[in-house]
């Protein structure tokens with residue numbers, strides 16, 4: 089049975105991915121800050137390298153940037169940075185020094201390296217830019233995920249939009265206010281919202297592991313380009329709730345500090361061109377069925 093190592097596998101996406109892989113007959117080992125059953129720690133990884141028989145490695149580690157309980161201090165920013173760059177570097181070092189190399193490394197990062205632009209629709213073919221903290225973080229994250237060619241390990245770098253799932257992320261934060269009728273657009277609502285259903289993201293990670301022809305950067309976003317208002321209306325409709333109470337931009341900036349509030353108040357239009365070209369098929373290519381799925385209340 090093939091063993092898959094998942095950095096940050098205890099989180100929202102990692103838990104769903106682990107269940108998908110276990111259900112498909114793989115073994116899963118998680119790299120976590122905490123020891124546990126089928127877990128190794130980052131220190132174990134640095135000291136002992138990859139566990140035996142590791143055939144694929146996925147990295148999902150990262151401190152939650154939009155944790156409302158944490159102020160955007162220099163220390164927290166460093167934590168956000170290190171939790172992505174240092175974990176990715178540790179994994180790459182372990183892969184490069186392994187005697188028996190895994191077949192594939194899949195790194196999950198964000199889409200902030202596409203600079204918001206009203207007219208442009210980005211694909212994986214566009215150059216990424218360093219224009220603010222989040223874009224620099226995404227670019228450095230991908231650089232850290234680069235494995236020396238001689239190692240011969242296929243590498244897939246998935247840039248993912250906002251992940252929609254019941255168990256965490258944005259939906260977890262919005263379900264209560266929307267359910268009580270306090271939902272509404274963020275800022276003008278006109279800012280693009282690159283998104284993907286968690287089922288599709290986990291399927292895309294598994295697809296990347298299993299398909300030898302898949303390599304390089306893939307946009308992990310749904311094919312339908314929407315803005316924040318489209319999402320708001322679809323989620324409200326899925327819950328049978330009005331969405332009349334906007335969240336003004338100055339409030340979001342005050343809550344989160346502008347440097348990270350950009351994750352909510354701005355966004356780029358992004359197409360998953362290469363992802364579709366590989367033959368990957370989405371279960372939720374459109375926003376309303378995705379919202380209906382994650383908003384079905386009997387699941388909460």
Ligand SMILES: NC(=O)c1ccc[n+]([C@@H]2O[C@H](COP(=O)([O-])OP(=O)(O)OC[C@H]3O[C@@H](n4cnc5c(N)ncnc54)[C@H](OP(=O)(O)O)[C@@H]3O)[C@@H](O)[C@H]2O)c1
Nearest residue numbers: 096098099100101120121148149150151171249250251257
């Ligand atoms: N969810 C989204 O909408 C979304 C969108 C774009 C990109 N992403 C990226 O996808 C990855 C996974 O997202 P997620 O939503 O599953 O996140 P999550 O639920 O917050 O889980 C991330 C995992 O990272 C580990 N972690 C947290 N802080 C850490 C730190 N300071 N140092 C080392 N490890 C740390 C934790 O594992 P342990 O506690 O076991 O150590 C945690 O389970 C993240 O890198 C995130 O930036 C997510």
